[in-house]
Amino acid sequence: MKKIFLADHAGYCFGVKRAMKLAWDELENRENKNIFALGPLIHNKQAVEKYEEKGLITINDIEDIDSKNVNPKEVIIRSHGVAKEVYDQANEKKLEIVDTTCPFVKKIHELAKESYEKGKKIILIGDKNHPEVIGINGWCDNKAIIVKELKELFDIELDYSVEYVVVSQTTMNEREFDVIIDYLKDKNINMVVNNTICSATKVRQQSAREISNKVDLMIVIGGKHSSNTQKLVSICKESVDTIAIETKADLIDFDLGKYDTIGVTAGASTPDWIIEETIEYIENGVI
Ligand code: SF4
Structure with a gap:
């Protein structure tokens, strides 16, 4: 069993x-x-x-x-x-x-708008193609410096005469965020850091990490275009074999037989009924 x-x-x-x-x-x-x-x-x-x-x-x-x-x-x-x-x-x-x-995203809009209107520069940590990031940038006249990974900061000339306000996409990986902040601190720029990663994202990532350390296989359920789902996949892959699926139908050709312990998590846009159906399939193998 x-x-x-x-x-x-x-x-x-x-x-x-x-x-x-x-x-x-x-x-x-x-x-x-x-x-x-x-x-x-x-x-x-x-x-x-x-x-x-x-x-x-x-x-x-x-x-x-x-x-x-x-x-x-x-x-x-x-x-x-x-x-x-x-x-x-x-x-x-x-x-x-x-x-x-x-409401958590709204707060970032307000922060970006107020800071920009006061002449501050916004550094937005996130994926420039993600709708949430495009939306936030639109509250500071599309002038934010947007970086997703540390290396993207290497080519950016930082301005020591202004104050920077740092915000983040709500679904950023906490570790990647910390790496970028440490780099900016080393640069000694004048900045105020707002860790706007949503607590729902943090606890979701944390519990995915914990479970992936005690199972043989992780199954991450979520849309192919869901950024928070993709982040869960990469977190789980750090510890164990991991597969990403949208629904139980994606498991049909996968051999679950060789795994004794299986962990399941799901992105923030995955409805309960899809999670329940997947667990039922893992237990009984019936589509
Ligand atoms: S992850 Fe959910 S709760 Fe958190 S900011 Fe995004 S939509 Fe809101």
């Missing part, structure tokens, strides 16, 4: 749970409204499909919304948040806004 360990804090975090509920409530009460999501609601294809079946229309750009159509229109801003200019565009188009930006 296999031993299965499910990590604490696997699956939806507070911010995603809140955003998904707000969006679902809108869809339940939509009457004749067209409801758009600006980008996939979360990085989980299966969950997004459920919302689309209920009537949600996913778009990639607010310009894709045709204002001439007579039905009232509403745009959902997802938990990652967006730049200030997106709110301006939505207001210009007279769209109703349902803002599901996670």
